[in-house]
Amino acid sequence: AQSVAQPEDQVNVAEGNPLTVKCTYSVSGNPYLFWYVQYPNRGLQFLLKYITGDNLVKGSYGFEAEFNKSQTSFHLKKPSALVSDSALYFCAVEGIRGGKLIFGQGTELSVKP
Amino acid sequence: GAGVSQSPRYKVAKRGQDVALRCDPISGHVSLFWYQQALGQGPEFLTYFQNEAQLDKSGLPSDRFFAERPEGSVSTLKIQRTQQEDSAVYLCASTASGTALASYEQYFGPGTRLTVT
Numbered sequence: 001a002q003s004v005a006q007p008e009d010q011v012n013v014a015e016g017n018p019l020t021v022k023c024t025y026s027v028s029g030n031p032y033l034f035w036y037v038q039y040p041n042r043g044l045q046f047l048l049k050y051i052t053g054d055n056l057v058k059g060s061y062g063f064e065a066e067f068n069k070s071q072t073s074f075h076l077k078k079p080s081a082l083v084s085d086s087a088l089y090f091c092a093v094e095g096i097r098g099g100k101l102i103f104g105q106g107t108e109l110s111v112k113p
Numbered sequence: 114g115a116g117v118s119q120s121p122r123y124k125v126a127k128r129g130q131d132v133a134l135r136c137d138p139i140s141g142h143v144s145l146f147w148y149q150q151a152l153g154q155g156p157e158f159l160t161y162f163q164n165e166a167q168l169d170k171s172g173l174p175s176d177r178f179f180a181e182r183p184e185g186s187v188s189t190l191k192i193q194r195t196q197q198e199d200s201a202v203y204l205c206a207s208t209a210s211g212t213a214l215a216s217y218e219q220y221f222g223p224g225t226r227l228t229v230t
Contacts (some may be wrong), residue, residue: 022230034218043117044156089153090155099210100146101154101170101219 002027004091006104012113013081021076021107023091032094033074034101035065037087044090050074061085081111117222118199119205125228126195129212134190138207145188146219147180148204156204195229202226
């Protein structure tokens with residue numbers, strides 16, 4: 001079965017420092033991987049996706065993610081964190097039957113000034 | 114035009130009541146998904162429509178849950194005889210893809226927070 005794991009419930013970063021939010025996946029076949037962000041009382045917003053091609057994927061708001069097949073990881077990164085990046089981040093993989101997304105538990109990112 | 118909208122945003126139901134949650138997808142979007150997000154958890158898939166056809170309902174937790182999209186646009190998720198464990202945020206998402214490929218990103222609504230007392 002397709003699944004993703006986010007090993008950290010919370011990540012704390014100082015503003016201006018680089019941030020990493022971790023995600024590992026388990027899939028049969030080639031993975032379609034996604035990162036979404038959720039702000040309080042708002043729906044999930046798409047950040048970026050990996051379908052095929054370059055292992056480094058660039059997305060919205062300066063975020064990027066690195067697909068690592070050998071480590072089955074898809075970590076989200078940003079070179080310099082902003083206080084406004086504080087939110088809940090979800091990694092997701094496409095389900096076997098296509099279309100539906102299978103989400104991780106989420107990681108709360110807190111960026112302090 | 115506007116993004117995905119959902120109504121009501123908040124719903125309080127007494128145990129045993131029926132509820133109906135509405136989703137208005139982005140105009141022209143072919144595919145529509147419903148997810149359930151329990152407190153502190155990631156969203157979990159409930160069901161999927163391509164136009165008016167419900168192609169996957171494998172995530173519906175019980176026969177008390179029913180979804181429809183009769184004209185291929187607006188969708189309604191109905192929960193009969195609500196139970197406390199139904200308390201969650203119900204998210205709707207749509208995508209332009211007609212083939213349900215996740216290579217097309219899903220656009221999510223703000224969700225409906227259902228509280229069953």
